Amino acid sequence: MGTASDTPPGANDHTEIDLDALRARYARERDRRVRPDGATQYRSAAGEFGYYAKDPYTPRAEREALTDTVEVLVVGGGFGGLVTGARLRQEGVESIRMMDEAGDFGGTWYWNRYPGIHCDIESYSYMPLLEEVGYVPEWRYAPGEEIRRHAVAIADTFGLYRDAVFHTRVTGLSWDDHNDEWVVETDRGDRMRARFVITSSGTLTQPKLPGIPGIETFKGHTFHTSRWDYDYTGGDAGGGLTGLADKRVAVVGTGATGVQVIPHLGRDAQHLYVFQRTPSSVDVRDNRPTDPEWAASLKPGWQRERMENFLAIVSGERVETDLTRDGWTSTARLQRKMISGALDTSMSPEERERIDELVDAQKMNQIRARVDEVVEDPATAEVLKPWYRYMCKRPCFSDHYLQTFNRPNVTLVDTADHGGITRMTEDSVVVGETEYPVDCVVFATGFDVGVSGVMSGTMPVSGRGGQDLLASWSRGPRTLHGFYSDGFPNFFQLGAVQNANSVNFAHILLEQAGHIAAVIAQGRKDGAHVVEPSKEAVEEWVRTVRETAHDNSAFQAECTPGYYNREGAGIHGGFSYSPGPVSFHRLLADWRGDRMHEVLGTRS
Numbered sequence: 113m114g115t116a117s118d119t120p121p122g123a124n125d126h127t128e129i130d131l132d133a134l135r136a137r138y139a140r141e142r143d144r145r146v147r148p149d150g151a152t153q154y155r156s157a158a159g160e161f162g163y164y165a166k167d168p169y170t171p172r173a174e175r176e177a178l179t180d181t182v183e184v185l186v187v188g189g190g191f192g193g194l195v196t197g198a199r200l201r202q203e204g205v206e207s208i209r210m211m212d213e214a215g216d217f218g219g220t221w222y223w224n225r226y227p228g229i230h231c232d233i234e235s236y237s238y239m240p241l242l243e244e245v246g247y248v249p250e251w252r253y254a255p256g257e258e259i260r261r262h263a264v265a266i267a268d269t270f271g272l273y274r275d276a277v278f279h280t281r282v283t284g285l286s287w288d289d290h291n292d293e294w295v296v297e298t299d300r301g302d303r304m305r306a307r308f309v310i311t312s313s314g315t316l317t318q319p320k321l322p323g324i325p326g327i328e329t330f331k332g333h334t335f336h337t338s339r340w341d342y343d344y345t346g347g348d349a350g351g352g353l354t355g356l357a358d359k360r361v362a363v364v365g366t367g368a369t370g371v372q373v374i375p376h377l378g379r380d381a382q383h384l385y386v387f388q389r390t391p392s393s394v395d396v397r398d399n400r401p402t403d404p405e406w407a408a409s410l411k412p413g414w415q416r417e418r419m420e421n422f423l424a425i426v427s428g429e430r431v432e433t434d435l436t437r438d439g440w441t442s443t444a445r446l447q448r449k450m451i452s453g454a455l456d457t458s459m460s461p462e463e464r465e466r467i468d469e470l471v472d473a474q475k476m477n478q479i480r481a482r483v484d485e486v487v488e489d490p491a492t493a494e495v496l497k498p499w500y501r502y503m504c505k506r507p508c509f510s511d512h513y514l515q516t517f518n519r520p521n522v523t524l525v526d527t528a529d530h531g532g533i534t535r536m537t538e539d540s541v542v543v544g545e546t547e548y549p550v551d552c553v554v555f556a557t558g559f560d561v562g563v564s565g566v567m568s569g570t571m572p573v574s575g576r577g578g579q580d581l582l583a584s585w586s587r588g589p590r591t592l593h594g595f596y597s598d599g600f601p602n603f604f605q606l607g608a609v610q611n612a613n614s615v616n617f618a619h620i621l622l623e624q625a626g627h628i629a630a631v632i633a634q635g636r637k638d639g640a641h642v643v644e645p646s647k648e649a650v651e652e653w654v655r656t657v658r659e660t661a662h663d664n665s666a667f668q669a670e671c672t673p674g675y676y677n678r679e680g681a682g683i684h685g686g687f688s689y690s691p692g693p694v695s696f697h698r699l700l701a702d703w704r705g706d707r708m709h710e711v712l713g714t715r716s
């Protein structure tokens with residue numbers, strides 16, 4: 113197998129690739145799509161558009177306001193919150209309240225139930241705690257419903273429904289210095305208390321809408337993919353959208369969601385218009401049911417081994433064997449552009465960059481050639497070809513997407529030269545001067561990515577002496593290992609900020625949960641009043657993250673716009689710990705070995 117640090121076969125044999133011409137083409141295609149309004153072009157699904165974010169799956173139950181006290185409050189019932197709850201239970205913590213805005217557990221898998229939904233990371237590594245729950249996924253790449261059911265199974269296995277509250281949003285957290293407790297206020301009128309608060313409020317739950325002029329005037333039916341309206345479409349996540357048989361449907365967006373949903377809309381709508389601004393790179397999926405013999409042969413510890421092997425490969429570490437062997441592990445070298453990890457130091461940076469660029473060009477040529485092989489109409493095929501480097505956008509995998517454009521009832525509409533859809537009227541989507549009358553518009557336009565309640569300010573956190581967390585971060589996040597900050601005792605955050613990042617984020621969350629549970633358990637054992645890092649420890653970690661930051665701004669600047677590069681504005685490295693998740697997890701394990709006492713009971 114290859115690793116990110118090997119020179120790939122054929123890397124020195126690219127005489128046919130004209131990199132200058134390719135760079136010029138990439139720049140031209142990028143310039144067609146950059147908008148002067150950048151990230152401000154979007155609208156949140158709030159205020160007059162709040163109905164796009166309503167929960168269509170679970171009725172909201174009335175309940176009494178809470179005034180009790182728990183030991184741990186976990187904000188967020190997605191995998192981050194669930195695995196934290198599970199690890200705390202394993203450490204013997206009894207009093208845990210799980211809280212979520214959704215109507216049940218599952219996080220992103222609660223909200224996203226659109227037809228065709230699957231996870232594009234292999235389920236055996238993605239779905240956490242499989243061995244603890246006693247489950248082997250039915251599919252190599254699991255459908256969303258199987259993943260959602262697994263989330264519920266984790267909650268059942270670890271007794272996390274007990275004390276859980278749903279359809280509840282935290283509106284304020286304030287530290288009570290006198291009692292060493294958090295006072296928690298919510299949009300349900302709760303005013304409860306918790307000794308520890310852990311937030312894992314997720315990144316792919318708040319739907320985002322394009323700022324299309326006239327969007328509010330459209331009188332037909334409309335919804336966002338993360339709040340699928342099966343009452344209107346009929347069918348379920350497996351397809352069979354019989355309600356669309358006599359409907360002209362527009363879908364806006366061709367990202368990872370669009371690629372999964374479009375084959376179903378194309379199959380079932382009377383006519384489907386796909387409004388595309390930037391094509392995704394779409395590689396082979398090759399999904400298959402789990403082999404029962406393989407499942408029966410698995411030995412205890414198999415999942416951790418597989419997860420760690422996958423994480424190591426996609427982080428650019430050297431490993432002996434590739435247990436997964438899929439589109440992620442075979443492109444590890446290319447992912448280094450986005451998710452930095454181990455760097456090959458056996459060659460000069462210039463030589464490394466030249467080889468990276470050639471390997472990238474080779475991969476993207478293969479992706480573009482696949483479009484020609486599958487799509488019958490050459491003009492349509494041309495529009496579906498992605499002209500950017502591999503990790504500029506989330507890579508996609510599908511064996512049905514490109515094929516959909518061979519259907520006579522499917523029309524691809526290229527909006528690139530118009531910055532997206534020009535406007536909407538009462539009954540049409542308009543691109544340039546051309547009107548497309550439709551009955552229904554489905555927005556596959558993504559999420560306010562990376563915006564947790566803490567970062568957006570919708571969950572104000574007031575620490576020691578009433579200091580505001582966001583205000584204390586006015587010059588950037590200040591944490592020890594991404595988890596906690598001085599002045600905010602017993603408050604933990606899960607997420608990628610100053611912590612680790614990976615395409616398999618479920619693995620990162622599992623490590624974070626284990627770490628937090630270990631710290632809390634040690635604190636309980638030692639009789640510590642609080643968990644809080646010192647100001648010096650925080651400053652040292654912020655400096656470490658900054659000094660080790662891998663600056664990929666040059667790469668980002670050449671990328672087509674999207675949320676990876678703040679719509680073309682660029683992001684400097686240093687958001688997460690650049691040396692990569694494997695080094696970070698090692699660093700955390702060492703820290704737990706001999707420095708944990710530094711955060712325990714430092715104040716009371």
Ligand SMILES: NC(=O)C1=CN([C@@H]2O[C@H](COP(=O)(O)OP(=O)(O)OC[C@H]3O[C@@H](n4cnc5c(N)ncnc54)[C@H](OP(=O)(O)O)[C@@H]3O)[C@@H](O)[C@H]2O)C=CC1
Nearest residue numbers: 230231232322365366367368369389390506532533557558
């Ligand atoms: N693990 C998995 O299997 C899956 C993961 N995901 C995750 O969710 C993330 C979000 O994916 P997704 O929901 O597809 O959202 P994205 O943000 O990736 O895609 C949004 C789409 O909407 C298009 N768009 C936005 N505004 C306009 C406009 N005004 N006119 C026309 N088109 C417009 C974008 O075009 P443009 O590109 O030009 O901006 C893009 O194609 C993924 O990156 C991935 O991390 C999602 C699905 C499956």
